[in-house]
Structure formats: C-alpha cells, structure tokens
Amino acid sequence: MKTEKGNSLWSDAWLRLKKNRMAFISLWLLIFIFAICFILPATPLIKSARDIDLANSFAAPSAQHLLGTDQLGRDLLSRVLNGGQVSLLVGLIATLISIIIGVSYGAISGYKGGKIDTVLMRIVDVLYGLPFLILVILFSIVISTTAKKHEPDLLGFLGSEALVNLIVNILPLCLTIGFLGWYTMARVVRSQVLSTKKLEYVEAAVSLGLTHKNILFKQILPNLLGPIIVYTTLTIPGFILTEATLSFLGVGVQPPNSSWGIMLNEGANYMETKPLLLIFPSIVFAVTLLALNFLGDGLRDALDPKASKD
C-alpha cells in the first residue's frame, strides 16, 4: 500500500534524502557511532570504564589501551564510549522532551493568538528569567528522590542493574534539561505559526471550515518542520554541554558515570600536559555533531513542502 502511494510526504522525503550525499553519509556515521557507544562496551572487547589502575595513569596509546589511559589509569576508549552513552542519551531524550513541550506550547500560543498568546508568551519570559541553577537543584532533588524510592521495584522489574542505574542517574538529568530547555523552541515555533497562519492557503482552509486539528497538523505543521529540525540540531550540542556544566556544578551525572562534556571539561585542564585527554573526546564529539548537523540539513531540505514542487 505504502509504496503505491509513493507521493506521501515521508516517502518523498526519504527519496530526496538518499540523493543528498552528505546527509546520507552522516546518517550512516551516526548509526555507527550509536552502535559502538551502546554495543561495544557490553562486549569483552572493551575494558571496563571503572577499572582504575592508579599506577598506570596517563599511559600512551598501546595495544592494551588503544587510546591510552586517563588520570586514574582507566581505559580512555572505554571512557569515551561510555561517556557517549550518557551524552547521546541526554542529548536525544532531553531534546525530545523539549521538542514535545516547546512545539505544542508554541503552536497553541501562535495558533490561538490574542490574549492566550500574550499570557503564554509572558509565562515563557518568566521561566526564561528564572535562575537555571535553582531549578536544576530543585528538579534533581524531586526527581532523584522519586527515582530512588522506586529503585528496588525497578530492579525487580527490569532485572538489569545497568538499566536501573541509567534510569535512576541519567533520566532525571534528561528530564531536568528537557523541562528547562524548551523555551526557545516554543518561541521559534510560535513565530513560525503566526506567520504561516496568515498565508493564503491556511486562511482558505479556515474559511472552508476545516477542523482546528486538520489545519494545525495538515496545513501548518509541515511548514514548521524545517525550523524545528534546524533548531534541534542546535539544541542537541547545547544540551550535551549543559550536562557537562551541571556536572561541574555538582548537580549533573554522578561519578563514576561520565560524559563527553565532562571529559572535554576535564581534558581542558590537561591542555598543557596531556593533550590527548582533550583531543580524543573532542574529535568524537565534533564528528557526532557535524554528522547530526548535515543529517539535519538534509532532512530539512527533504521535508521542505515548498521544495516538493520542484
């Protein structure tokens, strides 16, 4: 059925994406990075990121440790991969949350307009002005105490300690960053909705008496995809670095978990002495972001409703 339809937004987009070489390479690169970050550490090929060997700190890359070891003698490759799990999860989950909240909030605000719009946008102003750190501290207390309370249940339910650790330690952080990071998205979506609403065909749809749902999802949303995707590719690196900042203020992921942001931050301190500690995480981080970016641009082009007329 689907292939027959052929002209739907998504299959069209897929065809166009395949034509964009940069985007396609990026897509495979991202899949690769995800795969090695999440699968490799579970295999015996990679040493445990927790194995500390103080006497062997700052070892140079060798067959034993492909990227060498860090300040506590841990395998750097393993640290980079494990850090990648946290960073990618935080980047994606937090972004997803912020998109869900930001898009619906911004869309409602822009679509309803008038007093509701004013009130909603002023609420965003207030939230935007609140000191981030206070909210983070409050959020992490509330969420992590709840998570801790249910830790035994979770362990019984999931059976895997690593999974529980993930949920108890990293999920609260994702939620916090996501819940506090949707303001700009809401603003972007709102202004886009406002300007799309006035387009002739949308006004026509309104006068034809189409339902709100239909207008919002069928007429307006396709116009939003471009800005949302572009903004998302900007949000992910922002969130990954936010996580690092929070960790350094003592409200982020709990050791011995680590993340790319933390590794960059710690690595920066070894800039003069052990530059490898900065360089390896930097490369992985930058490559991931570049791939994300080119994939995002490809998606944007592919999903652009106006481009489909070409």
Place this chain on the structure above:
Amino acid sequence: MFKKVAENLKLTKKRCARQEKILQFATNMKRAFQHLYLLIITVTLCHCKSESTLDTYTEKKILIIGNSNEPAGLDPQVVTGVIESTILRATSEGLCVEDPVDASIHRPGAAASWIANDDFTEWEFKLQRNGFWSDGKPITAQDFVFSYHRILSPSFGAKYSSMLYYMKGAEDYNKDHRELYLIKKSTQLSKKWDALKSINFRGDESVNIKGFERSEFSSLEVEDKKKFIKGNGLNQIEKDTLLAVKADPSLFEWPEHIDIKTRNAIIDIYINNYGKDLWEHADVGVIAIDDYTLKINLRSPVPFLPDLTKHYTWFPVPKHAVLKYGTISERRTKWTEPENVVTNGPFKMKTWKFNYKIEVEKNPFYWDEKSVKLNGIVFLPISNTYTEARMFYNDQLHVTYTLAPELIEYSNKNHPKSTRQETYLGTNFLRFNNNSEGLNDVNVRKAIAYATDSKSLIKYVLKGGQNAATGIVPPMGKYKALTKFGFNPEKAREYLSKTKYADNPEDLQIILLTTDKEGAKTVAEALQAMWLKELGIDVKIEQREWASYQTRMSKLDYGIATGGWIGDYPDPTTFLDMWKKGDGNNRTGWSSDAYEEKLKQAETTKDPLQRIETLQRAEAVFMADMPIVPLYWYSSNYLLHESVKHWHPMIMRNQPYKFIDLNK
C-alpha cells in the same frame, strides 16, 4: 518634453544630493576611522607606558598576589576565611607578629613586649608607644578592649567569636548567659541563686521548635507558645514574650519551689534589662590598665596565646572610626567601605573593585614603617586555578594562590625555580556517619579506613607532595601522634571479617558524599575503586554542590563524606576541639566521654609538655573509635616569582608582608 527634462534634472539633482550625502558619509566614516586609529594608537602607547609587565611592578615594589576569590568583607571581626585573612594581615596587625623564619618566635606587633604569669593565665601586653592607626590617631589599650567587646557582643553575631573564648568570661558573655549577671549577681536574688539555678534560662535544645521559630509569638497556639519558650529559655525570648510569661506563668515551666514573688522579680529584672548590653557586668578578662598597657586574663592556661593574637579575630579595630559610622554592635556599617576603613597594619586600603582587584598601599603611620619594603600589594580574586597559572607563566603575577595538581609536574619541569611545595597546617579526612546502618560498627569503619590507600592517592591523584595522615592532628612543634595508622589491606579484611558483612560486603549500601570542588570527583572515584578492590564494598558516589553538601553533612544525611580542616592556630586543640559532642563541626554523630575528659584535663594542665602528652592520649582515644579516616596532611603548592625576596615557607601560609621585598 520640457516637463520630462525638468524631471530628469530634478532626478539628477536628487542623485547628486544623494551622492553628496554618500560622499559626506564616506568622509565622515573615514574621519571616524582616523579617530579610531588615533584612539588605538594612543591606547597602545598608554598600554606600553603604564600597563606593563611584571618588571615595572617589581621596580615599583608592588607585589601582585593571586587570592582565589572575592573576600567577604574587610571587618576582621566579621569574616571567617583564608582569603580574607591574606588581605587583613596586610592591612591590620595583632599584638604579636609571625617571624618569617622561625615559627616559635613571636615578633612584636601592636604590642612592643609582653609577659605572662607562671601558669599562662594572666598576660600583660605593653603596646607600641608610636603605634598609630592609618589616620594618624594613636592606638591605645582601650581600642583593644573595645575590639574584644565588639566581637564578643551577643547582638553583633560574630561567626568566629569562639576564637576568643579562652578569655575569662568571654563565652558566657558572647552566648548571652544573662542569668549569671542579672540574677546570680543581683542584690536581691543572689542569695537564692542555688535554688534558682534550675530555672530554664538557656533553653532546652531537645524541644523541636523548627516549625514555628519564625512565626509571630502572639499568633501561636498555647501549646506552641509553651514549646517556644521552653526551647528558647528566658535568655533568648523577646520582650513581649517576657510580658506574656509574667501575665500567664503557666506558659513557662517554673520550678515548683519558686514562689510567685520571686518569679515576678525575675521577669521584671529581665524586662528592665531587655536588649541591654551587659558587658559591664560580664567581667570579661580584658582590661586597659592604662593607655598603653593591656591585661588579658584567661580561663585556663594558654601558653600559645601569642599565636592566637596573630589570628585576625584578635586584631584591633579602631574605636573612633567604628563609632563614627554606627554603634558597637552594629554590623555592616560604612566604616569598612574602602574609602572609610582605618587599620593599623603595614599597609592600608587603596581601592577595591569587586571580582577585579584589591589594592593596598604602604601605611605611612605604621610604627615600623621603615622596615616595610613594599610600596603596595595587589590582590587578584582569580577563582580559576588554570587561569591563575597561565597568568603567572605570562608574567602577570608574583605569587599564585595555588597550583592545580595537573600542572605541578609541568611547572616543575618548565619553571623549576618558581614551583613551591610546602607543608600546610591542615588535615584532609573522610567523615563517617557513625549513626548510619553498617558504619555504626567500629569494625566496619576500621575496615574501610585501613583499606584506604592514601599514599597512592597522593602519588597518582593529588601529586602535591602531601603526607599520608596517620592521625587527625598534623605534626606540629613537639606534638606527634601516638597511633600509627596507615594503609593495610590485610588488617582491613580482618576487621571486615569480624562484622556481619564478612561474607556479603556488597550488602553494605554506603553513600560517599562529595562536592563540586576542583578534583573532588577524581578523589571520590579513586576511593570508590580502592574499597571495591580491597573489601568488595561498592559505595555510591553522590556529588552535590557546596551548600547542599554542607547541609546534608550537618543533617547526618550521608554515609561517608569528604572533608578537611585547616588549623586556625598552631596548637593541636584546633584539630581536636571540633569532635566534642554537639560541636557544629563534628557532623559525624560520634562522641566520647573519655575523649572529652582528656581534653578537659589538658585544658587545666600548666606544664606545656604534659599538656601535649594529654592531648596525644585524647587523639589515641579518638583514633581507636575511628569516627573519621585521616587521608592526608595538606601541602600548599603554588608559584612564586624569583623577584620576590624574603618569602619563607610558613605552615599557615601567614606570610608577614612587612618583611617581603621585590628585587629583579
């Protein structure tokens, strides 16, 4: 046709006008750019002339010091930290001054000479005859009495007043134990004192008044009113509450045997004296015999009093300047504003810009002005230690506050003459929550303690030449810890085998609480790995920002917590007193009568050697219970420029600035 031409003409004119405008704009821009160039050139020239490398400062004899952070103020009686101390010791001076080389020598400061009686309880200080404040007024013994009165004044709320509790009567006055003055010494009631002692004057700490301690008294329910009064005691309640007690005696738990007349008399005395300063009645042991003679009476023998007087809490403040801007017990008046502040040290305040710099300059009225070699000191609040090191390498600083562990090796290699490593009087340790499940067993505590390899921690993580601690008190003078404690995995496992966790150490669920301070995380991770390896105990690290960390520690909401203590004065008691029961710094839930007995015994011992021995025995009692794990004794690592002369290692980092010189 004509019209068209005219129109064309108009257009041309318009165009011309526009072109002219553009031209004008261009010339304007050009001129603006020329101005900009001029500006840049002038700034560059000025830059080359005034702002310059370290050498010019060295020539001008101005010392530039990294000071880590912004001080919390310039009032020696308000502040509590090391950062403030480094500045205050430049601008102010106590009775005695450190010797730059030999810590056991006390040099004359505001006092020219001093003598003590045989048991070190009475001291007489002769002040410098030519001692002047930085505004030219003479420094008198009355200034000192005023200063100690001020810091001890209950309503002043000095956070560090306990440093003066060695003085007779100081603690009672500071804690506002007013019954001692109002009732015990009153003409009408003093005879009945023995019967009146049992009245709840000081409040009952076991009463929980947390829920309503901030509410208006009159708005409380009767039961809460009673609790409130019981919790606070007569000494601490407000006037309206006293009146309420008088009107309704049932609000207060009067001892049965006290009749109504006496009760009313007591309340009346309290009401009449409400809010009054009782200094005159308190007989605190500080007396001005004449303008230049100060007598200090102590509650017990204190042979190290000259050391105490070097601490900023013992520094004098100028009576005339403080009173000019407010009363004695008022805090945060304008007298400490940089333009108003008057001090007695070798330097005086020049400028203070927040998060930027504090400048002090030579004080012309200083009694020993001729031996001061520097013309000024600049303190920079550089909180980022890597920035600080870069500034030093780039010749922007004479002395850094610290040196990050990552950079010690690098500095040793590239700046060997500048890299300094010295002992610093302080201990880093881990607190155990002695009340928590598992850790309430002394054998579990000992197992963890002996499984802690501080030598490796120092060698591979801290890298600052610290010494592995064998006890809570670092070695100082004649004091050496009796107990020998150190990493011993066999012993650790032996202790663990005596506990119920012998076969299942993973059942021990312990939280290792640490903070966001630089390097804290790495240390925590190393410790976690050590205990897992040696004992199979897998602790969970919780890193919290500073205030949350402090709060959780005070509430005993942790299992093991990182911590440290810097000595205030070079005497073992500065490390031992904090573990007394109820001391706010204890935070372990541990207490021991035997331990406090030993401390009390030492306090009354006259012979210094015997006193030290008693203190050593107290430490042995402490270590036998292992309420903490001593990790290491601090060292201070920093960078010092070669042009700085007469800068000697000081175990308390209390460099006497007046002896320092700058020379290329």
Place this chain on the structure above:
Amino acid sequence: MLKTILDRLIQGVVVIACLLTLTFFLIRLIPGDPLTDEKAMSAQVRKQNMKIFHLDKSQPVQYVYYWKNLFAGEMGMSSKKEQPVSKIIRQSFPVSVILGVCGMLIAIIIGIPAGIIAALRHNSAIDNGAMFLAMLGISIPAFVLGPLFAKFIATQIPFLKVAGWGDPFDWILPSITLGLGTAAYLARITRAGMLDVLSQDFIRTAKAKGVSQNGIIIKHALKGGLVPAIAYVGPAFAMLITGSFVVETIFQVPGMGQHFVNATKDRDYFLLQGMVLLFGILIVMVNLAADILLTYLNPRLRSE
C-alpha cells in the same frame, strides 16, 4: 504602535514581579541558607545572624519586607559579601554590557553574513564549508576555546594578556570566545531562514523575471529571511550579558555572570534577587525590541 509598546511594558512589569516572586520562594526551597558555611556557628550566633539578614521572620513577612524595601529603592545586602547589592551591580553591570555587546557584535558580524552566503550557495562547497565551521564553533565549548586562545594567541601577541580586565585590548579575547558560539548558532539560523524565504513563490517569480540575484536579496529575501535570526538575537543578547560565567572565570573578567551563579551557590538571597531583577528587565527590553523589529520586517507577525 505606541499603545502596543505601552502594553508590552506593562506586561513586562508583571513578568518581572512574577519572576522576583518565584525566585524569592524557590531559592528558599532548596537545601541550605545564607548562613550555610564550612565552619559551623553556635545556635546563638546563628540566631543573631538570621536577625541581621532579616531571615528570622516567616517567609511571607520576609517577602513583604523585600517589596517594601525594593519600592524604597533598597535592594538589600549581599549576605556573602556583606556589601549593598546595588553597589555590586553598579560595578559589574557596565563590564558585562561591554562584554555582551562586543560578543554580540562579533556574533552578528560573523554569523549573519556566513548564513546568508551559505544559503545563497545552497549545497555548494562554500555552504558545506561554512556550516562545517559553524558546527565546529558550536562543538568547541567556551571552556575549551578560552584556554586555547589564552595559551596560543595571548602569549604570542604583545598587547594581549592571558587574563585580566584593564584596557580595551583585554576585551578582545573574551568577546571572541563569548561571541563565536553565538555566531555559529546565528549562521545556522540565518541560513535556514534564508533558505526558507528563497524557496518561496515570490522569489521564484522574481528569479524567473530575471531580477538580478543581489536585487532579490536586498528587496525581499533579507526581510523575511532574517526573522528567525532576529528572534534569536534578542534572548541571546540577554544571555550573553548575564550568562558569561565561564568566559568571565577563564579571562578574569569582573562581570555579572559570576555573581549570577555564585549567588545561587552561596544562597545569597538578596544578591540573587538583584541579579534576577536586572536580568528580567533585560529580557523584557530585548524581547520587546526584537518583536518590534520583527513586526516591522514581517507584517504577518502582527497577531491582531
């Protein structure tokens, strides 16, 4: 127009009032208080200090007291630094404005032209190259970029210092460090906005009619294409002024960013309140300015 502005200003006052109120109660919800210290104090001293900092009353009473003082022009005392909040702001605000404005200028000068050029040469090597650099700019965080600049640039050029804030030369490196990240964001947003407009029907028509490309850009595309960029610049500017914590500590700049973070960490209630007040005013003003500019550029945005 004037009515709209007035309306927005009134809304702004409400926003700031809500902001101050929320901050006031939220900061009191998190663990610790202004007297939390490494060294504990006795109960009596603690009580006295609570009195000195007006913390001895119930929260509603404290709240009323705060507003009373604020209306009298009194922002209170910083409990950590024992200095008037107004004085701290007076000293650090100008520094932050300089840093923020310079950073923003750098971001605009680099980001917007890069975005426009990338969009015009869509999917070309120039586009990919510019976006590559932009993404690099985003993925090198300030805490890495700053030390790199200090180590490799400041030490090579005689009039640059690795850190410090004395003369205008000291503005250069912090501003670039602060501005580059924003420049990268701006480039991405501008590019997307321009692409959006360039693919719209009226531009295609103009192209088909043979209007030169430069003509199109100036006449139509810029007007619509810069909308998202301007919407972003507003809040970004406020963030640059107050949120430069990392850059400030790396380059030893005496600005407000450090106070913002430290006031929260130290539970310095009144200082935080003062910082939030200032930030609130900034937010209201920049958002208003951005909205006015946006309605001017794109009349479709007028909501009524």
